[in-house]
Amino acid sequence: MAKLPERLMARSGTFYCRIWVPTDIAPIYGRQIVVRSLRTKDLKTAKSRLARKSVELENQFDEIRADQIAGDNLGVAALDISTIRARFRDIAREHAIAASDHEFSRRAALFCQATAAPARFWRGEFGPLPVPADFGHDEEDAYTYFDHLVAEGDLEKVIAFVTRFRLRKRIETLQSMRATGNLGEFVAIADKRVAGISRSDAIALGRLLLEDELTALRAIAEGQPDPSLGDLRAGNFRQTENPEAPSLGSSLPPAPTAKPISLDELFERWEAETDPSASTLSSWRGITRDLKSFVGDKADDITRIAAEDIVGWKDKLVKANKAAATISRGYLGCARALFRFAVANRLAASDPSQGIKVTRKMKAGKKMLGYSGEEVARLLNLASNASDPWKKWLPWLAAATGSRIGEVAQLHGSHVFEEEGYQVVKIMPASDAGSLKNAESERTVPIHPALLTAGFLAFVAEKGQGPLFYGRSSGDPKRKHASKGVANRLASWIRANGFSDPRKAPNHALRHWFKTEASRVGIPDSVADAIQGHTDSSSSGVYRHIGLALMASSLDKIELPPRRGAS
Structure with missing residues (x-):
């Protein structure tokens, strides 16, 4: 069976939802892991039910946490200021865990909504979809990739892109708040968590809340383990029973150990899984042939193709007077799609095309025109x-x-x-x-x-x-x-x-x-x-x-x- 999505497991052919209980409420919940049957042996049905079950359990966790916070706040008046300040680090860590849990809950909710009502997702009813204005000049390739996914109509890949995009926007917002000192959102949280807290202490706690949430969300964005599985600051994450297994949620695949795979084989596997349109298939076959011709015998083993090879190929295309947009969206877009596919499927350890782009601007007199x-x-x-x-x-x-x-x-x-x-x-x-x-x-x-x-x-x-x-x-x-x-x-x-x-x-x-x-x-x-x-x-x-x-x-x-x- 192919690798299952996070939080999905199978026993005797039946699928189950398996979720770690956040550490801040585990003593109250009475266990560290929750396993719930999804009552199906069909993978597609299981994915849909997994999203709903995840949301249901996350809501339970939030209710328990809210009750716990309410109870904590009742006793704050009896604490002296040194005791309150000693709790700042724990409060910030609990906030980071809640932010991490909320991120996965939000992802599950979006997946459930989008797969249940794709038309409403495409219309942006579950949140705005990325538009060109959301990307800077140095991020044109990202939007080109998103536009390609939309054109291919691969709903699950589009959902994954949107999820990553929204997480990135939140991280950028937090970075901006830290740079400008705009702690209003977190000072308000501090006021709610610690009744009667002084202004200076609320700012100090607010800064910790921001820093720990930013750390937690960066960890998710970089594919590091879910911080709710262990100590966020110390990095003391729980591991699977196999000590040599990669950390849960890791996006860094091990170096491939199977026999070398050629560019042709990679293209065939990508084609079989993504089912591209005929026009994309035709043009990308030609692009792949051009890359094969340039890298020579390295095309027999994609792991031998280095970033320097992609740069050299790009430079050759520039010298051949190919349009910058054609190189970026066509040639490099094809290479990125193939190598990302290889990385995602553990066929290669890295993407040699990552970060490579064309910086040449269009000259006056070259822009295409309409008829009079x-x-x-x-x-x-x-x-x-x-x-x-x-x-x-x-x-x-x-x-x-x-x-x-x-x-x-x-x-x-x-x-x-x-x-x-x-x-x-x-x-x-x-x-x-x-x-x-x-x-x-x-x-x-x-x-x-x-x-x-x-x-x-x-x-x-x-x-x-x-x-x-x-x-x-x-x-x-x-x-x-x-x-x-x-x-x-x-x-x-x-x-x-x-x-x-x-x-x-x-x-x-x-x-x-x-x-x-x-x-x-x-x-x-x-x-x-x-x-x-x-x-x-x-x-x-x-x-x-x-x-x-x-x-x-x-x-x-x-x-x-x-x-x-x-x-």
Whole structure:
């Protein structure tokens, strides 16, 4: 059986929740470990029940601790000041243990909520999800990795990332409070714990509370043992019965002792477990081949690949004039994903790509641009006179919805229907193993009046319920979808007809134009984002839901074809 999550154990095929009782309440609870049956032999069900059982037990612990604190506070008046101060260290340690317990309780609650209601999790109802603004310039790789997890739709990995991200934000807040002397939160805790405490003593205790909570949370972030298992300050943590076993919760795997694993084998294992999209699989295979070519025979044993090799590979790509974003998000993003997978699965002791990034900034004159209104009008006129359906309708669909060509190229007739009195197009993965970029890409958009006038519905009725712009696809998610070929042919056709500006991607420049035109005619960014399937990065975006009526009235403002010279 694969390694089980923390606090989950199995006996005779049945799963159990196994939790250490916090040391501050263990004498009252009467035991050091609690084991509760989850009454299932199914691992997926056990994980869900584990989260609920963990929350239930943590709540019991909190109630016992609250009763104990209340009892302690009743007797404070009888204590002299030296006795009170002697307890500061114990109070701070108890607070750190409670902070540690709360962190794991919060994780369990989030996992339970997110797995029970994924749609609400994606909308941010269980707490805001990370957005680009949450990351500094030196953390672009972290957000790129998160964006990749979201695109792949791996819920458990996204939950794990969000959990680590929220813990990191709390640690940063504590560090800032320590640096500025902002102890208000902890002085308030000190006042509650020790009735009648003087201002100077409350500040002294508050400082200890902050320091011990920061130490406890850092230990969790770094994968060290749960401080509730032993003395936080002394590091006297309980070990498992096997003295050579790694500490509970350790994230540092031992050096691999099995036979060497090659880059090809690593890629195959990563592919089998993560089930990436066909486009990711195709591009990352090429990137892996490029890395193999650079490192030579080291590719036969991934543990021989060092950070210096990754730096040299990155430098080679820079010299080849690869775009910084392509190197960072594509090449280094692939390497990081593979080596992190190797570390997590005990195939390697470290990630040689960690911390390596491209610092080159984009030069003026290199940024990609959108079409002008005149260019869009010329392209739509060219499309209207084309005989092939993909040449005729795809540019119109992209201009009318701001969609990626790959999204509309995989449309089926069944994706076009009436809803709430509007003729709409449902942008979703094609049933024959199509895919979209991320969760926000799936959406329902009203059909622009210009498309209705041009006869788009009659075309759809003639084609039937199946694919509109390709014959058939293999249905194999590991292979490129047939719509990808259509999108590539369209780009070549547009280039061949005079749209040759290298800074204007033949297909994607329509998406840029739509965003610009929407702003010009006064469509709010939130509405344009909903139409285009862009992520709304504002903190309120997770609560905002744009209806068809608002989308339709906004699309009416966009003139198609645009007047010559417009926008």
